[in-house]
Amino acid sequence: MISFNGIFPPLPTSFDDKENLSPEKIQYNIRALSHYPLAGFLILGSNGELVMLSEKEKTEAYHAARQAIPEGKIMLAGTGGQSTRETIRLTAEAARAGADAALVLHPFYYKGLMDKEALMAHYHAVAESSEIPVLIYNMPANSGMDLGADMILAIADHPNIIGLKDSGGNLAKMGQVIGQSKPGFQVLAGSAGFLLPALSLGAVGGILALANIAPDECIQIYKYFLDGKLPQARKLQQQMIPPNTAVTRQWGVPALKAAMDHLGLYGGPARQPIQPMKPETKNKLFEILQHAGIQPIKP
Amino acid sequence: MISFNGIFPPLPTSFDDKENLSPEKIQYNIRALSHYPLAGFLILGSNGELVMLSEKEKTEAYHAARQAIPEGKIMLAGTGGQSTRETIRLTAEAARAGADAALVLHPFYYKGLMDKEALMAHYHAVAESSEIPVLIYNMPANSGMDLGADMILAIADHPNIIGLKDSGGNLAKMGQVIGQSKPGFQVLAGSAGFLLPALSLGAVGGILALANIAPDECIQIYKYFLDGKLPQARKLQQQMIPPNTAVTRQWGVPALKAAMDHLGLYGGPARQPIQPMKPETKNKLFEILQHAGIQPIKP
Amino acid sequence: MISFNGIFPPLPTSFDDKENLSPEKIQYNIRALSHYPLAGFLILGSNGELVMLSEKEKTEAYHAARQAIPEGKIMLAGTGGQSTRETIRLTAEAARAGADAALVLHPFYYKGLMDKEALMAHYHAVAESSEIPVLIYNMPANSGMDLGADMILAIADHPNIIGLKDSGGNLAKMGQVIGQSKPGFQVLAGSAGFLLPALSLGAVGGILALANIAPDECIQIYKYFLDGKLPQARKLQQQMIPPNTAVTRQWGVPALKAAMDHLGLYGGPARQPIQPMKPETKNKLFEILQHAGIQPIKP
Amino acid sequence: MISFNGIFPPLPTSFDDKENLSPEKIQYNIRALSHYPLAGFLILGSNGELVMLSEKEKTEAYHAARQAIPEGKIMLAGTGGQSTRETIRLTAEAARAGADAALVLHPFYYKGLMDKEALMAHYHAVAESSEIPVLIYNMPANSGMDLGADMILAIADHPNIIGLKDSGGNLAKMGQVIGQSKPGFQVLAGSAGFLLPALSLGAVGGILALANIAPDECIQIYKYFLDGKLPQARKLQQQMIPPNTAVTRQWGVPALKAAMDHLGLYGGPARQPIQPMKPETKNKLFEILQHAGIQPIKP
DSSP states (O other): OOOOOOOOOOOOOOOOOTTBHHHHHHHHHHHHHTTSOOOEEESSTTTTGGGGGHHHHHHHHHHHHHHSSEEESSEEEEEOOOSSSHHHHHHHHHHHTTTSEEEOOOOOOGGOOOOOOHHHHHHHHHHHOOHOOOOEEEEEHHHHHHOOOHHHHTTOOOEEEEEEEEOOHHHHHHHHHHHHHTTEEEEEEEEEHHHHHHHHHHHOOEEEEGGGGOOOHHHHHHHHTTTTTTHHHHHHHHHHHHHHHIIIIIIEEEEEEEHHHHSSSOOOOTTTTTTTHHHHHHHHHHHHEEEOOOOOOOO | OOOOOEOEEEOOOOOOOTTOOHHHHHHHHHHEEEESOOOOEEEEGGGGGGSSSSHHHEEEEOOHHHSOOOTTSSSEOOOSSHHHHHHHHHHHHHHHHTOOOOEEEEOOOOGOOOOOHHHHHHHHHHHHHOOOEEEEEOOOHHHHHOHHHHHHHTTTTTTEEEEEEEEOHHHHHHHHHHHHOOTTTEEESSGGHHHHHHHTTOEEEEEEEGGTHHHHHOOOOOOHHHHTTTHHHOOOOOHHHHHIIIIIIIIIHHHHHHHHHHHTOOOOOOOSSSOOHHHHHHHHHHHHHHHHHOOOOOO | OOOOOEOOOOEOOOTTTSOOBBBHHHHHHHHHHHSSSEEEEESSGGGGGGGGHHHHHHHHHHHHHHHHOTTEEEEEEEEOOSHHHHHHHHHHHHHHHHSSEEEOOOOOTTTTGHHHHHHHHHHHHEEEEEESSEEEEEEEEHOOOOOHHHHHHHHHHSSSSSEEOOOOOOOHHHHHHHSSSOOOEEEEOOOOOGGHHHHTOOOEEEEOOOGGGGGGHHHHHHHHHTOOOOOHHHHHHHHHHHHHIIIIIIIIHHHHHHHHHTTSSSSOOTTTTSSSOHHHHHHHHHHHHHHHHHOOOOO | OOOOOEEEOEOOBOOOOOSSHHHHHHHHHHHHHHHHHOEEEEEEEETGGGGGGGHHHHHHHEEEHHSSTTTTEEEEEEOOOOHHHHHHHHHHHHHHHHEEEEEEEETTTTTOOOHHHHHHHHHHHHHHHOOEEEEEEEOOOHOOOOOHHHHHHHHHHHTTEEEEEOOOOBBBHHHHHHHSOOOOOOOSSSSSSGGHHHHHTTTEEEEEEGGGGHHHHHHHHHHHHHTOOOOHHHHHHHHHHHHIIIIIIIIHHHHHHHHHHHHHHOOOOTTTTTTTOOOHHHHHHHHHHHTTOOOOOOO
């Protein structure tokens, strides 16, 4: 059974200055981040602009990531589409490229129709057909839907569905899922903003945008927690909230990419219609990073 | 300048019982509905499961529709994607297939980043590159975002953006857009639930799921209104609200398809994870149709 | 049976510059507005800062209004509280003061518990005990809840519940309520932003914040509609949307009061924590009023 | 400086079977719960049906509570109203009755007007005039508004505002408030659903509906945490989520009162329009309590 203990960065997808996919830059970032004791990488999550890519580009991105991710590090691949057939197809592509597990965002466009029955049918069909294990992905800020504990527990009732990334930050729900799910079901925090509280409830780790630019700090919170050094964990957790907010809820993907450029990784542009950061906002961002003590990525 | 006066059905996309695209069934429905004095057809709107189709299928659907839509009837094509480049590409495909105008749902996945500036840049880039005129499409129930009047007016400020389909039902906003937009800007009601109130404010027509199954009634409300027969318009409008609710907000696409099967058109399945209607719900739906006096489609 | 045909201003509650209740100023405004052919007045609605008043002040306000409202004009009184017993008590106070009908905002603090059963029990208990007829009041922007058509129709099923003020602006719902409610049930638009569309669906009139400062225009839209002069009605309706937005959704009660001061009525302060308008915002407001052609109140 | 370390039950307000206030039953519950090492009691929070009471009843409830709360236990009093003047008056009443601190729910009816400036003015005026210290109370599920970290930090900038009860469950926000507020500012979890995660971030305790019926368990989670026994804390936390959900978000005040009756305290009815629990739902509730191992209150 694959273990997701630890910290995973959800890689942004790299584009050149004409917004064309740059597999080389994706690999450059993976290689640079591989110097840190991260548990693995997620390719094509929300920070990876999954919904911005063509069918062909998604496959290219899976392959590019796999080639660069070192042995012993887990490759998670985002494969959720709006239809069950597209999700099955993407999950098979990811498996073929060598992903270790698929992170499946639920369909959400037809919100009114996505009840427990529909989502169970969807996830179970995907899990049934997939050669790699499946994790549920709940991301209310983008999808406009929030999967409840009951729904998640019902979906989780398939042997090939082995975990959950929850980016919603409802910790009572997370506690309920951890407490009532089958043995071995692994829950991952979806944002560094609530990493420590999630660990305190039994989450096994996190898939954290912030881990792209502050891998040491994210790993350190996790280690302090494991070592029972709660005051230190709490202090570092509090320190990481402002930079995390800056690259997620506040300014999002372009801020994450600007921070990566600033710290020695490749950021580059996000795809239009996402706008580049304005210079004055970028300066505020850099001050927040500095104030939080975030250092350049090690060469 | 193309005129959108009148009633348009947003065609569901037809799938066979293996959920494969069936261009023939799309054409069958168009031909059957062409016996009614509809202004034209929308292919690949929200009812057309746009987000469920592969890139190739979208192009096939545009071509299938164009071949069946008679001369003199307008072909509107849904072409909105999450990235500007995908939207430009789809709009060009639709133009190549012979669409008369593109209906562009705004990007919405990165809700927090889709401010006025980003959406203006998006729409203006699409309009600039498109050979056919562009209409804005606001659909809050599915997108999880609601474009405000100020945003719509700013986006509308491009010569190749000529109208709006608003499915949100905020009539004060619709009135503000109609009152303050450039001369010739055409606003279309996005749901039969508020067709008459929208016409009373100056909307030129409607793109109405209900027009797939009750074309006569939708057209009649429009005509009564034009002829100043408000009491008759109001009575028919009120009568059409329950069946409209049933095939939209309440039970959605599978109900629309079930109603089409019931009334002599081709409905067929929606794509998974959308579930088929349960028999007892289907019976309730048919009672609602009957109670509203909706007749089978003319042969 | 009392008829609510026509236009009603929901009076702001007047306070002196120490924020004490000023019955005289309430009466001053009523007398000034009584020169216009308004159908009546609402005292203690959302614009009347109902939730800001002590128990004693509410009773004083009912009495002050009744003394000033001329014979032949209807007095509506807002009497909704969070508990059934308080609502019954307030409704009895309003009746004792001489109100013709009570406008009852539903309880909303315990949102999760306010289901159809609870609200039916509430409204029916109030209607049962009340000597004056009761209207339902739906105000989602303030209450954080939106009563659906089914719920309204269930509540309306009591002989002493005779109408609805809906400020939500969902016209499809309004159409359904009008089409399916018992004979004689009277629906009133709750905002001038959608007066004409509501009338087109069968609403009998409106309770409109804007009617405090533009009574002529609100009445004129209504008359144009009755006379079948739809183009004129539409033009005036569109013209009234910006000033209506300004004194409602955009800047609210302090803007309404500032506009009243500006136009020759008594506005005065709103109660803290509502802040006074900033001078520059006030200037924008006055420009909007001027641009819409709104004139000082007749002496 | 008063310390809020520990666990506080927010007492339901007791009514007899005619829904009249029963000060004796309030005191009975306080005396029974005083056998447990609770830090104190909150009278008139959301569970205390604050919005359901008359002005006179609120004062009576404050006095009743004070008489029964033993020396050495803190008395917190809910005193938030919609106007600043009412909140000042209620806070003075609570102080006069002997409350140790006031828990002030923010005004929320005029949501659109309750910006940072208005709420700062409100809280600072209350804090300025109050003889007892003030805590901010954020309760989005009932108020329909969610105070952000920036707003809370701005409000907290007054020497007499010394803490926060947050019932929203956004732990990233809670972490930001704890990390950035002035020294000595005390944050309390507002629900047992996220007690442990809140403690892990630096919260000093909790005001927990569940502490009315499971005081031992709530105190035990807190103690395990203080003693560094995280696995035990986590297990008990997970166990308490279902009963907590049952008496809060799922079935609310009537479930809390039914559970109190069931476990040997006085529950009694909630005020109408809150409906009594149906027998079959009550049985489900009792099963959940039993399954979680919750014992009758000690005599």
